[in-house]
Each structure stands twice: as structure tokens, then as C-alpha cells.
Amino acid sequence: MNSSITSRRAFITQSALAFTALSASRVLGANETIRIASIGLGGQGSGNAGRMSKVPGVEVVMLCDPDTAALDKAKKNFPNARTTQDLRKVMEDKTIDAVVVSTGNHWHVLAAIWAMQAGKDVYVEKPVSHNIWEGRKLVEAARKYNRICQGGTQQRSDPMHDEVKAFLDAGSLGKIKYVRCNHYSMRASIGKQDTPLQPPATCDYNLWLGPAQDKPIFRTKFHYDWHWDWNTGNGEMGNWGPHILDDLRNVVFRDKITLPKRVIAGGGRFGWNDAGETPNTHFAYIDTGDIPVIVDFHNLPRAKGVKAPDVYLRRRTGSFLIIECENGYYTGNRGGGSAFDLEGKKLQTFKGDGGKTHAANFIAAIRSRKPTDLKAEVEQIHYSSAWCHLGNISYRLGQQYNREQAEAAVKDFQPWNDVIADFHEHLKKNELDDTKLDIKMGPMLELDPAKETFIGSTATPEALALLTRDYRKGFEVPQQV
Numbered sequence: 001m002n003s004s005i006t007s008r009r010a011f012i013t014q015s016a017l018a019f020t021a022l023s024a025s026r027v028l029g030a031n032e033t034i035r036i037a038s039i040g041l042g043g044q045g046s047g048n049a050g051r052m053s054k055v056p057g058v059e060v061v062m063l064c065d066p067d068t069a070a071l072d073k074a075k076k077n078f079p080n081a082r083t084t085q086d087l088r089k090v091m092e093d094k095t096i097d098a099v100v101v102s103t104g105n106h107w108h109v110l111a112a113i114w115a116m117q118a119g120k121d122v123y124v125e126k127p128v129s130h131n132i133w134e135g136r137k138l139v140e141a142a143r144k145y146n147r148i149c150q151g152g153t154q155q156r157s158d159p160m161h162d163e164v165k166a167f168l169d170a171g172s173l174g175k176i177k178y179v180r181c182n183h184y185s186m187r188a189s190i191g192k193q194d195t196p197l198q199p200p201a202t203c204d205y206n207l208w209l210g211p212a213q214d215k216p217i218f219r220t221k222f223h224y225d226w227h228w229d230w231n232t233g234n235g236e237m238g239n240w241g242p243h244i245l246d247d248l249r250n251v252v253f254r255d256k257i258t259l260p261k262r263v264i265a266g267g268g269r270f271g272w273n274d275a276g277e278t279p280n281t282h283f284a285y286i287d288t289g290d291i292p293v294i295v296d297f298h299n300l301p302r303a304k305g306v307k308a309p310d311v312y313l314r315r316r317t318g319s320f321l322i323i324e325c326e327n328g329y330y331t332g333n334r335g336g337g338s339a340f341d342l343e344g345k346k347l348q349t350f351k352g353d354g355g356k357t358h359a360a361n362f363i364a365a366i367r368s369r370k371p372t373d374l375k376a377e378v379e380q381i382h383y384s385s386a387w388c389h390l391g392n393i394s395y396r397l398g399q400q401y402n403r404e405q406a407e408a409a410v411k412d413f414q415p416w417n418d419v420i421a422d423f424h425e426h427l428k429k430n431e432l433d434d435t436k437l438d439i440k441m442g443p444m445l446e447l448d449p450a451k452e453t454f455i456g457s458t459a460t461p462e463a464l465a466l467l468t469r470d471y472r473k474g475f476e477v478p479q480q481v
């Protein structure tokens with residue numbers, strides 16, 4: 001305990017005095033090697049380090065993770081890279097040009113801001129923020145320090161999306177009526193223990209925790225399952241949501257809509273009785289001021305005892321984005337998509353590449369020094385992440401659900417009634433009695449998109465508080481970046 005307090009104090013001094021004063025690490029020649037540090041080496045961080053290292057002219061020179069078990073594993077693939085548990089060491093090292101942040105969500109913004117203050121370019125995983133306020137700070141830092149900052153929604157680099165846009169523009173599907181963003185996947189209980197979980201002995205917990213509150217953890221697995229705790233994660237809405245809603249903003253709205261006008265969400269965490277807080281069944285309506293959007297996440301199976309995720313109408317189970325048009329629909333995910341007419345005849349197939357050139361796109365922009373060369377420039381991914389945070393905020397403000405009231409919240413829009421009907425059907429198929437469940441329905445939040453805040457009667461202190469968080473001392477995202 002004492003040593004963590006000491007290191008925290010040292011950290012405050014260092015972060016306040018040193019990082020803000022540093023200038024760009026070095027000026028890169030056109031053919032010079034770009035030296036990267038990979039911060040966070042769990043499942044995604046290891047993958048990102050590998051993808052970066054395969055881009056010509058890139059070397060992964062430093063591996064950073066508070067858990068030495070993760071470092072030892074990553075070191076096998078990068079035997080020449082230095083290792084550190086402490087991201088301050090990365091920030092201090094002027095020979096490092098860029099960082100890849102693949103930590104838990106609660107660290108994304110602070111790690112990225114420190115890196116940019118230290119003159120480094122940043123690739124930061126999705127959601128690029130843990131809350132909306134800090135997402136804006138991230139964008140401010142990119143602008144102030146003139147840094148290249150790419151969000152980790154890799155499918156932005158997939159040429160397929162341009163093909164889908166061109167197809168929609170050609171008009172054979174007619175006008176878009178509404179979009180349904182689905183993610184039906186199966187997850188399981190994360191367990192619940194009586195005594196707090198001890199972090200692995202190999203992990204510096206103070207550094208792992210960073211901006212998050214020091215609260216006891218009652219789940220059974222330390223890594224990855226932080227997603228289901230609001231203190232560190234953003235639930236499925238903030239996990240798959242940033243991919244799907246980023247595709248939506250890109251393909252349907254062409255990045256012209258920053259934040260929506262109104263958002264309402266409901267759902268709950270059903271059937272598991274575990275230590276997780278985030279909903280495993282979550283639906284939302286998003287009033288964009290333009291084409292309306294329905295979002296729907298299911299983590300329970302199609303039916304009790306069935307080892308398969310839920311299905312949506314005749315559309316493929318794995319579809320994320322279902323664009324319903326006058327003369328047909330488009331349905332697709334990262335692997336590809338298809339367009340159909342109203343009779344279900346396939347009109348065109350689109351093949352996705354999974355966003356495999358996203359790392360190369362980041363490196364190319366580092367060399368050109370043009371943020372406009374980035375496929376996923378951080379401001380756009382801040383917006384897409386914010387849409388997910390809004391879905392979470394409405395849910396977190398939720399009161400006891402009442403079906404009639406829920407249906408009345410969005411009038412004259414059948415897809416909203418449909419998603420509510422699907423919700424009840426899904427619970428029934430899982431043999432869950434909807435009259436006995438703790439179902440939440442949130443308020444219809446109204447936004448001022450330019451100010452990135454709530455307005456009207458929903459701008460309550462509780463709602464406004466969820467636009468940001470209480471940062472742990474020494475790990476505050478700065479007001480002035």
C-alpha cells in the first residue's frame with residue numbers, strides 16, 4: 001500500500017512537471033524507422049504490436065504492461081524490445097516516436113494525452129474514451145500538440161465501406177428509412193465471489209488502475225472482464241458499439257452528424273447473478289435529426305440451453321449494420337456485406353478485408369504529418385465512442401421499466417415497438433419472467449451536440465455527472481491539456 005502511495009506521489013509530480021513540457025521526440029526523415037511502444041499487451045495489444053511490426057519501416061522497441069506476465073508473453077515475439085511496467089518510462093523516452101494504447105478503456109485518454117504531451121503520435125483503441133468529456137480532451141490534445149492520432153476502429157481502413165457508400169448513392173435501394181445496429185453474441189456470467197479478487201502478484205495494481213477508483217472487485221477473472229464494470233469498462237455498448245456505430249456514422253451519415261439530438265436506452269443484466277454491472281441486454285433509440293437509428297445488444301443465447309446467439313428477422317446473425325431502405329436493405333459486418341431487394345434477392349455482395357491496412361494507414365500519416373490522411377482521425381472516433389456513452393448514460397439513469405411507457409417514449413416509429421417486442425421475446429425464449437426482472441428504462445436525453453452536453457429537463461446533475469468521472473488522485477485527465 002505504502003509503496004503504491006509513494007509511487008503515486010512521484011507520478012503526480014512527474015506528470016505535472018515533465019510531460020507537459022516535452023516537445024516532439026524527434027523529426028523523422030522520410031525513410032527513417034518509426035519506433036513504437038506498445039502500451040497494454042493483452043489480447044488486442046499483442047495483436048496490435050504484431051500488426052504494427054509488419055508495416056515496413058516500423059520497429060516495436062518497447063513493450064509496456066503493469067503485468068509482467070503479459071510482458072513475458074509479449075517479449076517472446078519481440079525479443080529485442082525493452083520492457084517496462086510503467087508507462088511513464090515510455091513517455092520519458094525521446095527515441096520513441098509513437099505509442100499504441102491497448103489498455104483497458106479507463107486508461108485510453110490519459111495514456112494518449114501523456115504521450116501527445118511528450119511529442120508522440122498515438123494509435124488508441126476503441127472506445128477512444130471512457131466518457132464523453134475526456135474524449136473531447138483527447139481531441140484537444142491532438143490539436144494542441146499537432147499529433148497524429150488514430151482511433152482503433154480498423155474497419156475505417158477497409159475499402160469495402162467506400163463500395164457500400166457508392167452502392168447506396170447509386171440509388172437502387174432507394175431512400176434509407178432507418179438503420180438497425182445489432183450485436184447478438186453469447187457471453188457468460190463473470191462469477192461473483194464473497195471476498196475481493198486479489199490482482200495477480202505479477203501486476204502493479206496501482207498502474208493498472210490508473211484513473212479508475214480503487215474499489216473491491218468481486219468478479220473471478222482479473223483481466224478482460226473489467227469491460228463489465230463501469231469503473232473500468234463501458235459494457236457491450238462500449239465494446240462492440242464503437243465499431244458498429246462508427247460504421248453507421250461513416251457509411252450512413254458520412255461523418256456529418258457529430259452527436260445525436262436525443263438518445264433513450266433500456267435493458268438489464270439478466271440471468272447471470274454475477275458481479276458484472278453493465279447490461280447484457282441493451283436497446284436504444286437514437287434521434288440523429290436525420291435517419292433514425294435503433295441499437296440492440298443481446299449477450300444471452302437465442303433460447304435457454306441453445307448454444308447459439310440470437311437472430312434478427314431474416315438477417316444474418318452476425319450482422320452489425322442493417323440499413324433498411326425503401327426498395328431493400330443492406331446488411332453487413334467487418335467480414336463483408338450484402339444488399340437485397342424487398343423480395344430477398346441478393347443485389348450485390350461486398351467483401352471486407354477486416355481493416356488489415358489500418359496500422360499502415362497510421363504509419364503513413366506519421367510520415368506525411370497530415371491528420372487528414374488518417375482513416376480514423378481521433379475526432380471522428382471520439383464522436384462514435386460518445387454515441388455509445390450516451391446509450392450507457394440513459395440506461396444508467398434508468399428507472400423501473402414499464403412497457404407502455406417505454407413504447408410511448410418514441411411515438412409513431414414502428415422499429416422502436418419492434419425492438420421492445422424483440423426484447424420481451426428474447427427474455428421469454430431464455431425462460432426469464434419479465435414481470436420479475438429488474439428491467440431499467442432510461443430517460444430520453446436531449447443534447448446540444450456542439451457543446452457535447454445535455455440540455456432541457458434531462459440535464460440533471462446525475463446525467464451531467466455521467467458525462468465525466470471522478471478521477472483517482474494522481475491520474476486526472478487534465479482540464480487544460
Ligand SMILES: NC(=O)c1ccc[n+]([C@@H]2O[C@H](COP(=O)([O-])OP(=O)(O)OC[C@H]3O[C@@H](n4cnc5c(N)ncnc54)[C@H](O)[C@@H]3O)[C@@H](O)[C@H]2O)c1
Nearest residue numbers: 040041042043044064065070102103125126207208223224
Ligand atoms: N479494435 C478491435 O477490434 C479491438 C478488439 C479487442 C479489443 N479492443 C480494445 O483493446 C483494448 C484492450 O482489450 P483486451 O481485450 O486486450 O483487454 P485485456 O484486459 O486482455 O488487456 C488489457 C491489457 O492492458 C494492460 N494495462 C492496464 N493498465 C495498463 C497501463 N497503465 N499501462 C500498460 N498496460 C496496461 C493490462 O494489464 C492488460 O494486459 C480495449 O480497450 C478493447 O476495447 C479492440
